[in-house]
Amino acid sequence: MGFHSKNKLCMADQSAKILHRSRQTFWHRIVCFVAIGLLSSVWVLHGTTAIFAQDIPATLTMGTSADYKPFEFHDTSSGEDKIVGFDIDIANRLAQELGFKLEIKDMEFNGLIPALQSGRVDFVMAGMTPTPERQKNVDFSDIYYTSQNTIIAKKEANLTTSEALKGKIVGAQLGSLQQEVAEKIPGATVVTRNRVPDLIQEINAKRIDAAIIEEAIARPYAAVYPDLNFAVIPNKDGGYAIAFPKGSKLVAPFNQVIAKMNQDGSLDALVKKWFEDQGKPAGLGFQQIIPSIPFILGGVWVTLAFTFVSALFGFAWAIVLALCKISTLKPLRWLANAYTSIFRGTPLILQIALVYFATPQLTGYNIPAFQAGVIAFALNSGAYVSETLRAGIMAVDRGQQEAAMSLGVPYSLMMKDIILPQALRNILPALANEAINLLKDSALVSTIGAADLLRRATIVGAEKYLYFEPLIVAGVVYYVLVMLLTIATSNLEKRLQKSA
């Protein structure tokens, strides 16, 4: 890979590297000091039973990208969300052998290596191949699964060899090894998508001719979609390994467990469990996702909570900004206007990514997705609402301010009790609009892994090898929510009008 840092968040990455380096020397000292102490005491107390346990923290966080069935994917058929798969079983075995508590963090594949570098996760299992480029940035364990890449395409297209792909459009998952494989095919035009299900859908829609996908992934898709087939690309050096931050002390103990699993046949048993028994098509369409609908609906609360909290903070922030904008102090006005201009002039999805990925690297605080989303949305919504609010304040008759002033009412009280209530009444329809936009835009937090409606729908889609059905369910739910919000605000408007 290696191009993850070229693609995105370049500056944040570099500054993080600087931070990281200085932190490393500090941590080295601490770790050495503690390790020496632990080593001696553990050795004395437990003798040889704790072969590797001396360096293993009580809890380790594993990063993965759970849209890669059967290696790692969300199982929602029980109504609850569980990440399962081949890699997860191995990780659980590692946890058991080495005596740590396993925590799993799900994110997009191309965010995994930045997550290792920023210390957000301790290791990564995500069907990741140790390429030389990746090895510059992270350390790898021994190979635990030998993978083969395939060309998946429509049967009728008859694309079974690399040579046949000349002049064709070939898809691959962004940031994956398959992207590099695709880029080496002579004469092929490579396009990337964030997720494998997107690639399959692009083939079905005939926007791309073929995609390069790992064999174990391609097999069940070919089973679900009878008009697809796949062909293995001959390859010597494929294979998956566990990734660690540079210099991690976990590599050696993890390798010992992998060796043990190879010897006792448990690795082969897992291969059989996940790859040979999978891929039975179980009926198509909505029927298949019915058991997962409660799981999708669980996202309603996440979406609503997210919208509500963001709207609240965004509104409070908008008031501060609007007051700055009508202030007599020039620097305040300038700052508030510059702020608004920046947040209205850049894409929201970019602001979300920056807050989520840059915060841990710049401050060391490992910000959760929900918080990062709320902060980005509040900052963004504040910029928009402050403009509306400013206009609403300007629309309040100047006589109101003069009357309040002539009664000796201080500025803060006047704003709070006299001007803002009237301004709010003026802009209520605009605020309702903003709330609706916020509700719909909240779907963007799914890009940083918050388990909202859209995220849950895509998770179910990846699990069931279906694309449209879960999205349609989510779409209906969004529509119902927006309608309820619309009715609620129009009722509120009517009530306010009556009292005036």
Place this chain on the structure above:
Amino acid sequence: MLRVENLHKSFGALNVLNGITTNINAGEVVAILGPSGSGKSTFLRCLNLLEIPTQGHIFFKDIDITSPQSDILKIRETIGMVFQHFNLFPHMTVLQNITYAPMRVRNQTKAEATTIALDLLQKVGLEEKAQVYPARLSGGQKQRVAIARTLAMQPEMVLFDEPTSALDPEMVKEVLEVMRTLARSGMTMAIVTHEMGFAREVASRILFINEGQIAEDARPEQFFGNPTCDRAKIFLEKMLK
């Protein structure tokens, strides 16, 4: 009570007030007359610093309120103002309009403020409108509530900025009646008005302002009977025709 020294006010290049010097004593009812654009409203609005004078001083009870150190909010508490367009707070009931400033600025309890407000409402003849929102009131009723609101702060002086100009003719009387009663109670008042009859009857003194200066300062019977300056003669001819 109020001393004005060499007051100037300009808006950009436009000089509205060109050196006004006068005194207003406690208990006086001063009617400020003059042609439109003469600066009489601006003069009044300078007295509680709704307009900041460009030059000159205003002393209220010997305190220079135009100095940057003066506590302008405290001064506005004691100089009330009634506006041409009433400026009632539309999102508050009549009672809330009146009790708001006494409670929030003067820290009166709700019970205290309400008692005073109801008493004032009775005096302006609107006690039955206490729970009504301003949108339900006629112009004359609104202005009477606005006067009650100003009086609730127990001011030492009240400024009236054309209080009847925005009213239908049949409502002018009820507002003037309230003002007349207030004048008789001994309140110090400065009134910008076009009601010549009212000025003649109620005012103890007339200030005639022309082109940003006091052109005539006289008792009403003298001003209306035999004005000295020509501009005042022309003005009166027009107004009394």
